[in-house]
Amino acid sequence: xxxxxxxxxxxxxxxxxxxxxxxxxxxxxxxxxxxxxxxxxxxxxxxxxxxxxxxxxxxxxxxxxxxxxxxxxxxxxxxxxxxxxxxxxxxxxxxxxxxxxxxxxxxxxxxxxxxxxxxxxxxxxxxxxxxxxxxxxxxxxxxxxxxxxxxxxxxxxxxxxxxxxxxxxxxxxxxxxxxxxxxxxxxxxxxxxxxxxxxxxxxxxxxxxxxxxxxxxxxxxxxxxxxxxxxxxxxxxxxxxxxxxxxxxxxxxxxxxxxxxxxxxxxxxxxxxxxxxxxxxxxxxxxxxxxxxxxxxxxxxxxxxxxxxxxxxxxxxxxxxxxxxxxxxxxxxxxxxxxxxxxxxxxxxxxxxxxxxxxxxxxxxxxxxxxxxxxxxxxxxxxxxxxxxxxxxxxxxxxxxxxxxxxxxxxxxxxxxxxxxxxxxxxxxxxxxxxxxxxxxxxxxxxxxxxxxxxxxxxxxxxxxxxxxxxxxxxxxxxxxxxxxxxxxxxxxxxxxxxxxxxxxxxxxxxxxxxxxxxxxxxxxxxxxxxxxxxxxxxxxxxxxxxxxxxxxxxxxxxxxxxxxxxxxxxxxxxxxxxx
Numbered sequence: 001x002x003x004x005x006x007x008x009x010x011x012x013x014x015x016x017x018x019x020x021x022x023x024x025x026x027x028x029x030x031x032x033x034x035x036x037x038x039x040x041x042x043x044x045x046x047x048x049x050x051x052x053x054x055x056x057x058x059x060x061x062x063x064x065x066x067x068x069x070x071x072x073x074x075x076x077x078x079x080x081x082x083x084x085x086x087x088x089x090x091x092x093x094x095x096x097x098x099x100x101x102x103x104x105x106x107x108x109x110x111x112x113x114x115x116x117x118x119x120x121x122x123x124x125x126x127x128x129x130x131x132x133x134x135x136x137x138x139x140x141x142x143x144x145x146x147x148x149x150x151x152x153x154x155x156x157x158x159x160x161x162x163x164x165x166x167x168x169x170x171x172x173x174x175x176x177x178x179x180x181x182x183x184x185x186x187x188x189x190x191x192x193x194x195x196x197x198x199x200x201x202x203x204x205x206x207x208x209x210x211x212x213x214x215x216x217x218x219x220x221x222x223x224x225x226x227x228x229x230x231x232x233x234x235x236x237x238x239x240x241x242x243x244x245x246x247x248x249x250x251x252x253x254x255x256x257x258x259x260x261x262x263x264x265x266x267x268x269x270x271x272x273x274x275x276x277x278x279x280x281x282x283x284x285x286x287x288x289x290x291x292x293x294x295x296x297x298x299x300x301x302x303x304x305x306x307x308x309x310x311x312x313x314x315x316x317x318x319x320x321x322x323x324x325x326x327x328x329x330x331x332x333x334x335x336x337x338x339x340x341x342x343x344x345x346x347x348x349x350x351x352x353x354x355x356x357x358x359x360x361x362x363x364x365x366x367x368x369x370x371x372x373x374x375x376x377x378x379x380x381x382x383x384x385x386x387x388x389x390x391x392x393x394x395x396x397x398x399x400x401x402x403x404x405x406x407x408x409x410x411x412x413x414x415x416x417x418x419x420x421x422x423x424x425x426x427x428x429x430x431x432x433x434x435x436x437x438x439x440x441x442x443x444x445x446x447x448x449x450x451x452x453x454x455x456x457x458x459x460x461x462x463x464x465x466x467x468x469x470x471x472x473x474x475x476x477x478x479x480x481x482x483x484x485x486x487x488x489x490x491x492x493x494x495x496x497x498x499x500x501x502x503x504x505x506x507x508x509x510x511x512x513x514x515x516x517x518x519x520x521x522x523x524x525x526x527x528x529x530x531x532x533x534x535x536x537x538x539x540x541x542x543x544x545x546x547x548x549x550x551x552x553x554x555x556x557x558x559x560x561x562x563x564x565x566x567x568x569x570x571x572x573x574x575x576x577x578x579x580x
Contacts, residue, residue, distance in 0.1 A: 064306075064403045064404065064406050064407030065141075065144055065400070065403050065404050065407050066302070066305050066306040066342075066407065067306055067338065067341040067342040067345050067403075068258075068262070068341070068345040068375065068400065068403055069144060069372075069375045069400075070302065070305065070306075070372075071302060071306065071342040071345060071346060072345055072346050072348075072349035072350070072374060072375060072378075073372060073373075073374035073375060074298050074299075074302055075087075075282065075346055075349075075350075076349070076350075076353070076365075076374055077298070077374075078289065078292075078294065078295045078298050078299075079285070079286045079289035079295065079365075080281045080282045080283075080284065080285075080286070080350070080364075080365075081281070081282060081283050081284040081285035081286065082285045082286040082287070082289030082290060082295060083289075083295055083298065083299055084282070084283070084285070084343075084346075085285050085290070086290065086295060086296050086299035086300070087299040087302060087303060087339075087342075088339075089299075090296075090299050090300045090303045090518065091303050091339055093510060093514045093515075093518060094300065094303060094304075094475075094510070094514065094515045094518050094519065095303035095304065095307050095309065095335075096335045096510075097506070097507050097510035097511055097514075097515060098304070098307070098309045098475060098479065098510075098515055099307045099309055099314060099331060099334070099335065100328070100331055100503070100507055101479070101482060101491075101507075101511055102309060102314040102315050102318065103314055103315075103317070103318035103321075103327050103331055104318070104327070104491065104494070104495050104498075105119070105315055105318070105482065106314065106315035106316060106317065106318025106319040106321075107318040107319065107321040107323070107325065107327055107498060108323075108494045108495075108497075108498060109319070110319050110323075111315075111319055111421050112312065112315065112316050112319060112414070112417040112418040112420070112421040112422075113127050113130045113131060113134075113311075113312020113313075113315050113316060113414055113417075113418040114127035114128065114130075114131060114312075114418045114419070114421060114422045115127075115418070115421040115422060116315055117481075119481075119482070119486050120481040120482070120485045120486050121567060122485075122563075122564050122567045122568070123477060123478075123480075123481035123485065123560070123563075123564070124563055124567070125559040125560040125561070125562060125563030125564060126474060126477050126478050126481060126559070126560055127312065127418070128559040128563060129473075129474045129477075129556045129557060129559040129560055130310060130311055130312035130414075130418070130474055130478075130556075131312060131414075131415060131418045131419070132555055132556035132559060133310065133311055133465070133466050133470060133471065133474060133556045134311045134312055134313065134411050134414050134415050134418075134466075135415055135442075136461060136465035136466055136552060136555070136556070137311065137411055137465070137466035138408070138411055138412055138415060138442050139442055139445045139446050139449075139461065140446065140449055140457075140458050140461040140462060140465070140466075141407070141408060141411070141466075142229065142232050142233060142236065142404075142408050142442070142446060143229065143446055143449045143450065143454070143458055144372075144404055145228075145229075145232035145235075145401065145404035145405060145408060146225055146228040146229040146231075146232050146450060147207055147225075147228075147376065148397055148400045148401050148404055149228040149231060149232060149401060150207050150224070150225060150228055151207070151376070151380065151393075151397045151400075152394065152397035152398060152400075152401060153228075154202075154206075155390055155393035155394045155397055156390070156394065157390055158390065159390075160380070160383070160384055160389055160390060160393055161202060161206070162198055162199045162201075162202035162203075162206075162380050162384070163176065163198060163199075163384045163389070164176055164198055165198050165201075167202075167206070169201060169202070169205040169206045169210075170198065170201050170205070171196065171201065171205075173195050173196050174195075174196055174197070174198055174201050175195045175196065175197055175198070176197075176198050197377075199377055199380055199381050199384075200368070200377055202380070203373050203376045203377055204373075207225070207376070208222075208452065208454070208455055209222040209225065209451075209452045210452055211452060211453070211455065212452045212453035212456075214453065214456060214539060214542075215453055215456035215457055215460065215541065215542075215545055216542070217452075217453050218448060218451040218452065218453040218454060218457070219451050219452025219453050220451060220452060221447065221450065221451050222450050222451060222452065222454075225450040226447060226450050229443060229446055229447070229450055230443060232404070232405070232408075233439045233440070233442065233443045235405050236405060236408050236409045236412055236439060237435065237436060237439045239405065239409045240409045240412055240413050240416070240435060241432050241435055241436070257399060257402055258399045258402060258403055259341075261395055261396055261399040262341075262344055262345065262348065262399070263344075264386075264392075265348050265379070265382055265383070265396065266344060266347055266348050266351070268382060268385060268386055269347070269348050269351035269352050269355075269382050270347070270351050272351060272352065272354070272355035272382070272385065273355060273358055274354045274355045274356075274357055274358025274359070275351035275352075275354045275355050276354060277354040277357055277358065277364060278349075278350035278351050278352065278353040278354020278355065278357060278364050279347060279350055279351055279354060280354075281350060281353070281354070281364040281365070282346055282347065282350035292529070293522075293525045293526045293528070293529035293530070293531070294526070294529075294531055296522050296525065296526075297468055297469070297472070297522055297525075297526045300472060300518070300519070300522050301467040301468050301471050301472060302467075304467075304471050304472070304475055305466075305467055305471065306338055306339075306342065307338060308410070308411070308414075309471075309475055310471045310474045310475040310478065311411060311414055311466075312414045312415075312418055313410050313411050313413070313414035315414075316410075316413060316414040316417045316418070317410065319417070323498060324498055324499065325498075325499075326499050327499070328499060348379075348382065349374070349375065349378050349379075350364070351382075352378040352379075352381050352382045353367050353368070353378060355381075356368070356378075356381065372455065372458065372459055372462065373455070373536070379396065379400075380393070383396050412435075412438065412439065412442075415438065416431070416434065416435050416438055419434075420434070449461075455535075456535060456539070456541075456545075459533070459535045460533065460541065460545060460548065460549045460552075461549075461552065463533050463549060464533075464549030464550060464552050464553045465549070465552040465553060465555075465556075468526070468553070469523050469526055469527070469553060470553040470556055470557060472519045472520075472522055472523050473519075473523060473557050473560075474556065474557070474560075475515070475519050476515075476516055476519040476520050476523070477560050479511060479515045479516050479519070480516055482511065483511045483512040483515075483516070484512070488508050488511050488512050491511070492508065532546055533545070533546060533549065
């Protein structure tokens with residue numbers, strides 16, 4: 001096949017030559033051979049077995065808890081519509097083109113997040129930075145799945161435990177919100193006595209295990225939650241132990257199931273009294289908030305976070321595509337499904353917040369504490385309003401479990417694949433055992449976050465280790481390396497060889513200018529306007545806590561300059577010769 005794209009059809013042997021042209025050194029199955037193994041008996045990488053497997057795998061990964069859990073609480077934390085506007089802006093000028101770029105790289109080279117950097121060897125540190133980010137992400141993100149399993153198990157009852165105050169974990173200040181009027185709540189509040197809803201007490205005292213006063217006091221280990229954490233990791237391992245490329249049919253079901261439940265909750269939420277107040281808050285920007293750095297950082301990182309950009313996961317998913325797969329078509333579908341799901345989940349959450357605002361007689365922004373627990377305070381509330389509430393609770397938390405495991409097994413796969421592709425002769429023959437060891441180590445590292453004060457450590461990792469400046473920094477250098485060192489023209493030529501046409505000016509301009517400019521501008525803006533981390537509006541993290549967070553963030557960022565120095569020190573020739 002010619003490099004100018006004039007001859008589009010290619011033999012498998014030609015494809016293999018193209019994919020190894022830029023010094024992709026990993027051993028792989030010989031595409032020129034009729035056998036199933038390589039010459040050195042190293043098992044080859046798999047490929048998707050169906051044409052739609054890539055699309056549904058991306059939907060599974062990119063449409064998950066980041067949309068249903070993380071997006072609403074960030075939106076609530078950053079002023080509703082004031083967050084929605086920067087989110088949409090960052091989506092179109094950065095998120096969508098960055099997603100296309102990562103899929104292109106993975107499909108063209110059939111390599112994971114580290115192996116693709118043979119394109120620009122001096123920037124291989126970006127690959128190690130991505131692997132570090134996804135490693136830290138996998139430690140804490142599966143904690144959400146453990147919380148979900150706790151809610152799911154608790155839903156198998158006649159009366160939902162969070163709808164009453166007569167449980168062993170409830171306090172004297174617990175109030176059961178009247179689902180018809182606000183008499184009970186207002187009568188108690190009129191006495192100026194501290195009140196807490198049965199839903200919030202279930203979350204803080206039952207699930208979290210009697211929340212401590214701060215991260216200086218982690219308290220005791222929650223053994224029940226630890227068991228759920230182990231179960232969550234077992235579910236993840238079962239899916240990926242054979243390789244993600246062999247999980248296509250599972251992925252189809254898990255990608256479609258959540259939308260039925262979300263739509264049902266939306267219909268019920270919008271019919272609640274006062275729901276329109278919450279929806280209006282959700283859609284109306286507070287213009288002064290747009291001057292706050294944290295709003296833009298949260299919006300940009302949420303775009304990259306939900307799309308999986310900068311984690312190496314998208315590169316991994318693209319690497320299982322066949323060489324001529326038209327990923328542009330699939331990616332366009334995902335780029336509308338992903339934000340659409342986030343917006344849908346936002347309507348569900350804010351319709352309930354509007355109803356709670358009506359009941360409590362307070363503004364929407366003061367209804368509940370912002371933070372990672374927002375979804376676990378509002379979703380159970382709306383489920384309680386549905387007929388046959390326990391059945392709906394089981395279906396809803398089963399949906400969240402599906403979304404959580406979906407998101408998790410793709411990121412674990414990115415971690416495993418990135419390392420296996422880097423050392424294939426040692427790790428690929430023992431992939432199942434290596435995957436099991438990775439899952440077990442991540443389980444052990446997550447145990448501190450299932451203590452009584454574990455939520456504080458969870459929020460710290462969510463803010464510093466896999467989002468914010470850390471993720472933006474990685475995306476910046478990734479885009480610079482491909483667009484300016486390797487070159488957008490060469491990348492465009494590679495894409496033309498795969499799908500028969502070059503990307504249009506929108507993508508070329510974004511890859512070369514808008515993504516680097518926006519990501520670096522937000523990083524600088526956030527450093528200049530830095531604000532210490534706060535949990536649930538009232539707990540300000542101590543100085544040592546923020547320093548610990550920065551140390552976690554630097555463990556990934558430091559790879560970029562350190563590897564560049566190492567590469568230059570161990571290579572001969574001019575800078576231009578050794579860089580590409």
